[in-house]
Amino acid sequence: MELEQLIETYSDYLYQIAFIYVKDERVAEEVVQDVFFTYYKKREQFQGKSSLKTYLVKMTINRSYDYLRSWKARTFPLFQLFESKVERADQPLLKKEARGEVVSAVLTLPVKYREVLLFYYYEHMTTKEIAHFLATPESTIKSRLQRARQELKPKLAKIDWEVLFDE
Known part of the structure; x- marks a missing residue:
């Protein structure tokens, strides 16, 4: 290629x-x-x-x-x-996405939690696949996934999920 x-x-x-x-x-x-x-x-x-x-x-x-x-x-x-602020053509779209409450909440998490959320929800990988990919025990991946969800729960409690999915 x-x-x-x-x-x-x-x-x-x-x-x-x-x-x-x-x-x-x-x-x-x-x-x-x-x-x-x-x-x-x-x-x-x-x-x-x-x-x-x-x-x-x-x-x-x-x-x-x-x-x-x-x-x-x-x-x-x-x-x-x-630094001076120079906006690119795609800047408004990126800012809108970055300002989203879900993205903001995920970005507050430590890297080890963000990456398992990324692979699990965005890549649709199983915990076994993530464990193999990151060379980490599957039990560790499951724990990180659970802790990430626990940390996100209070941060995302105020979101109107119906509005989010209607767009």
């Missing part, structure tokens, strides 16, 4: 995954760019043991974790105060 075709096929999806982890649009874009750049440089290392999509998702998650552990991630909010 050509690089342009890969980018066209997977960039939006990988961006959403990166955003769930890093909670910043620009950083999520950087993560996705790094993933494609790294894949292009090292594409011969892909052995085909899983689908290319799974491989790119795992790279995105790992790169997101790298960012979260970096010095830049811990000091980035300070730098944001000094």
Whole structure:
């Protein structure tokens, strides 16, 4: 598959995954760019043991974790105060989505809870598949899923779910 075709096929999806982890649009874009750049440089290392999509998702998650552990991630909010606000064409749509109460509530959770929610509800993966993908015991995945739901419950108690699903 050509690089342009890969980018066209997977960039939006990988961006959403990166955003769930890093909670910043620009950083999520950087993560996705790094993933494609790294894949292009090292594409011969892909052995085909899983689908290319799974491989790119795992790279995105790992790169997101790298960012979260970096010095830049811990000091980035300070730098944001000094940056000018330039809006892209898709900015209003992203802001509307990011302002949603459900998304906001999920983004307040620790990464280990966000990722299991992402895989379970967004990817429709089973706990067994998530455990295999994250190389974590299935019982740990079940516990994280339960704790994530418990933390979300009070944060989402005020949402009018009928209005949310009518749109």
